[in-house]
Amino acid sequence: MTVRVRIAPSPTGPLHIGTARTALFNYLFARRNGGSFILRLEDTDVARSSIEYERDILDGLHWLGLEWDEGPEVAGLPARGPYGPYRQMQRLDSYREAVERLLREDKAYYCYCTPEELAADRLAQEAAHQPPHYVGRCAHLTPEERRSREAEGRKPVIRFRIGEGVVEFDDVVRGHIAIDTSALGGDLVIVRSDGTPLYHFTVTVDDAAMAISHIIRGEDHLSNTPKHILLFKALGAELPKFAHLPLILNPDRTKMSKRKSQTAIDDYREEGFIREALVNHLGLLGWASGGEEEVFGLDELVERFELERVHAGGAVFDRERLEWLNGQWIRRLSDDDLVSRALPYLMGDLEARRERGEAVRIPTEDDLRVLLPLVRERLPVLSSIGAMVDFLFVEELQVNPALLVPKRWDVATTLEGLTEARRLIAEAGDVSFEADELEAPLRALCEARGWKAGDLFMAIRVAVTGRTATPPLFDTLVCLGPARTLERLDTARALVEETVPLPHD
RNA sequence: GCCGCAUUCGUCUAGAGGCCCAGGACACCGCCCUCUCAAGGCGGAGAUCACCGGUUCGAAUCCGGUAUGCGGUACCA
Numbered sequence: 001m002t003v004r005v006r007i008a009p010s011p012t013g014p015l016h017i018g019t020a021r022t023a024l025f026n027y028l029f030a031r032r033n034g035g036s037f038i039l040r041l042e043d044t045d046v047a048r049s050s051i052e053y054e055r056d057i058l059d060g061l062h063w064l065g066l067e068w069d070e071g072p073e074v075a076g077l078p079a080r081g082p083y084g085p086y087r088q089m090q091r092l093d094s095y096r097e098a099v100e101r102l103l104r105e106d107k108a109y110y111c112y113c114t115p116e117e118l119a120a121d122r123l124a125q126e127a128a129h130q131p132p133h134y135v136g137r138c139a140h141l142t143p144e145e146r147r148s149r150e151a152e153g154r155k156p157v158i159r160f161r162i163g164e165g166v167v168e169f170d171d172v173v174r175g176h177i178a179i180d181t182s183a184l185g186g187d188l189v190i191v192r193s194d195g196t197p198l199y200h201f202t203v204t205v206d207d208a209a210m211a212i213s214h215i216i217r218g219e220d221h222l223s224n225t226p227k228h229i230l231l232f233k234a235l236g237a238e239l240p241k242f243a244h245l246p247l248i249l250n251p252d253r254t255k256m257s258k259r260k261s262q263t264a265i266d267d268y269r270e271e272g273f274i275r276e277a278l279v280n281h282l283g284l285l286g287w288a289s290g291g292e293e294e295v296f297g298l299d300e301l302v303e304r305f306e307l308e309r310v311h312a313g314g315a316v317f318d319r320e321r322l323e324w325l326n327g328q329w330i331r332r333l334s335d336d337d338l339v340s341r342a343l344p345y346l347m348g349d350l351e352a353r354r355e356r357g358e359a360v361r362i363p364t365e366d367d368l369r370v371l372l373p374l375v376r377e378r379l380p381v382l383s384s385i386g387a388m389v390d391f392l393f394v395e396e397l398q399v400n401p402a403l404l405v406p407k408r409w410d411v412a413t414t415l416e417g418l419t420e421a422r423r424l425i426a427e428a429g430d431v432s433f434e435a436d437e438l439e440a441p442l443r444a445l446c447e448a449r450g451w452k453a454g455d456l457f458m459a460i461r462v463a464v465t466g467r468t469a470t471p472p473l474f475d476t477l478v479c480l481g482p483a484r485t486l487e488r489l490d491t492a493r494a495l496v497e498e499t500v501p502l503p504h505d
Numbered sequence: 506g507c508c509g510c511a512u513u514c515g516u517c518u519a520g521a522g523g524c525c526c527a528g529g530a531c532a533c534c535g536c537c538c539u540c541u542c543a544a545g546g547c548g549g550a551g552a553u554c555a556c557c558g559g560u561u562c563g564a565a566u567c568c569g570g571u572a573u574g575c576g577g578u579a580c581c582a
Contacts, residue, residue, distance in 0.1 A: 010582050045581060115580080131507040132578065157580055174510070183508040185578055192580040199582050223509055223577035246511080253574065281517090284530090288518050292529050311518085314575065318516045321531045331544080377544040388542095439540090457540035469542035 003035025004213045007061070007068075008203065010042040011053040015060030015265040017317065018218060018248050018256060021282040025245060026216050027066045028283070028305040038210060039071035041087045044202055060265040064275050065298050070210075083210040088202050091209075095197040098205045098235060099158055099190065107234045108190060110156035111138040112149040134159065134186030158191035160201070160231065167226035172214070172243035173310045179226045188227055204228045208237030216243045216307070219314075220255065243307055246286040247314045256317055268322075272345055272382030274333075277326035285315040295328050323380050330379050338376060339368050342385045349386030350393055359395035367392070371479045374471035391465040392479060397488060399466045401495050406455040415496050417456045418463060420445055422489040429482035435474035463492030 007023040009015070030037035039061070043049040058074055070081025085091055102108035111134075122132050139161070141149075149156070162185075168178040190201035197205075207215060207228075215228075222244045232239050250260040257263065268278060279298050288311075289296070289304045296304070330338065343365060350360045368389075375388045391397060405414045424441045431437060442460075446453045457473050464485055470476055477485050 008582090012582070042582065048581075111580095118580090126506075129506055171510095177509075179509065183578075189580055194580080196580090198580070203582085218576095219510070220576055221582095244510085247576075249575085251516085255576070284517065286517090288529095290519065292519085294517090294530055313511055313513095315518090316516060318531065321517060324531055327544085375543095378542065380543095443540095452540090454540050461541065467541090471542085473540055 001213055002211075003030060003033040004038060004211055005030050005035060005216055006038040006040055006207070006210065006212055007066075008040045008042050008206075009057050010045060010048075011050060011057060012045055012048040013053055013258075013264075015057045017261075017263050017265060017282070019057070020060065020064060020066075020265050020278070021248060021285060022217055022245060023061055023066050024064070024279060024282050024301075025287070025305075025307075025310070028301055029214065029216060029307055030069075031302040032305045035213070036069040036081075037066075038081065038083070038212070039068035039086060040206060040210070041072055042199065042202065043087060043089050044196055044199065046089070046196070056266060060269075063269065064265070064279055088197075088206065091202070091206065092197070094209060095191075095202055095205055098201075099197070102160065102190075102234060103158070105234075106161075108158050108160045109139060109187075110141070110146060111159045111187075111189070112141075112146075112154045112156045113137055114154070131183065132185060133182075136187060139187065155193035157189045157193050159187040160190045160234070162187050162227070162230060167229050169225065169229060169239075169242060171222070171225075172216075172241055172307050173246075174222070174244060174312055177222070177225070179223070181226065181230070183223075184227060190231075200224060200227050201231065204231040204237075205235065207240060208232060208235055212240050214241045214243060214307075216245065219244045219247050243310070245310060246312055248285055249314045249316045251316055253314065253316065255314075261317060262319075270383070272342075272379075272384065273322065273326050274329055274341065274382065276329040276332075277322060280325050280329065281322045284321075285317070286310055295325065327377075327380055330382070331377055333376075335369060335372055338372055339365050342372075342379075342382050343368055345382045346385045346389070346393075349390065353390075353394065361393045361395065363393055371471065371475075374475050374479075378471065388471070391467065391470075397464075397466045397491070399462065399492060399495060403462045403466075403468060404459060404492055404496055406458045408452065409455050409459070411496060413451075414459050415493060417451065417459050418489055418493045418496065420449075421456060421460055422486060422493070425477070425482070425489070426486055429486070433478060433482045435472075435478055438474045438477055459492075460489070464488045 005026040007019070007026050009019050009023075027037050029035070039058075041054060043054070055075075061068070068080075070083060070086065071079065072084070072086040073079040079086055099108065113134075117137070118134070121135050125132050138156075138159070162181050164181055166178050166180050168176065170176050188200060189198055191197050225242055225244075229239060248256045250256050252260065254260070262268065265278070269275075276297060279301070280294075280296055283296060283301045283305075284294060287305070287309055290309065333341070343363070346363055346368065350362065354360050371389055371392070375385065378388060379385060405411055409417070421442060424445060425438060428437045428441060442456060443453055445451075446456050458468065461470055461473050461476075462468060464480060465476065480488075
């Protein structure tokens, strides 16, 4: 059997975590089984769809590395695949044709009920403790009745006859499912009164037309599946296999939502999560390899993925795990790759500072390449690059004098320490400004004075970076260079003297 | 309300009758490493496998019921 799967997002919002996960699983299944992964845009909700969202979704999927084999034309590039168009609003003819067929075969009919009538039905059903359903008022209209309603100017919807019986199917992840059609809400509206087709209808017409073999989607569609099966049959199409993925949940275990969680892939990207981490994390939501490794790249996921191993319970999106994976993946990036990915974040930070009136140097890729080895295992997300290395690029460092004096030291000791350190560093700089050359004499100094090296180093660290947490000190000094190092030590000494009065000595 | 699905450490999960008084990972705690912060290493704590019955010599694993949660129930997708 030729495997053909699809992701069918509607461009009514930015790319959602859930959509991305569904896309991933479809992609993995397709690649694993030598099948095709199809992208289809479900844009029939014209009121809520927009081209911006469409862009965002396509961009996001592309960014994640989930390349589709067939899909719509994008940004000037032509559509790909023999089953186009891949945008539903461009497939209206095929829906019209399908509707006409259903109408002709009396599997569907025009319904003239007004919203008021339907609301009244619903109220009555509620009062009678019945499940809401369409009562079938228009199910068997005579031609005369139809004409008179038309004459009133009523615009009909088209309903699909649901019929009686039990719909059964075997879900790949959930096993055997049986649902009585009486639970389906009565005959289903498939075409709006304005003539546009509705989701349940378009999705099955398209899945049939595109020869989709496996429908892999979120569990929220499980209850709708009987409707689709009935439609497939009415259309005379072959039934695909169904696999319903567990939902991704908010921490309170409700379906993940914008209200309660960060759901836009874009927002994670902006924070500096990298695609490898996101893919890895999403791949582990509802699926596990069965082995004990958990850090997998896309290709490794493809190698191991099995739809049958997807499990049925919902999965809370655990951001801390994502962060850990992000660190793992950042550490695995090559230097060049990390540099090019992190640089925009650094630039952004510095640009923002500049706009606030601070003097900054603009870093080059080379600037970053030098100190990258020092920060890579300290980066949880790329956006923290600025906080890590900004001191190299700001011209006038803001130092909090209170931080300058190490916890175990007093002002006088600090002053002495910085002065002596400045002298030794200047001497070392005359020879060669390298980490080893700097460290040895400073350690010797501490030995001689009975200081803990860590205290002296902390004073220098703050003097030179303004921060208490930095990459290793001597490498940092080397990156800074002798001139700026000495200058900042001088500034810091002055600061200690000026702003902190020396009480009794 | 009705229908459907689900339920193993806080979280993600392994587990498909004896290997499980339940394994791994994140988070947490401690120790080691260490110039700070990380990273890394080692160790710890953490789940009466939702509950109740049944089947079986034996159940997290099979069956039934209950509870709870979630999803669906639109001229949204």
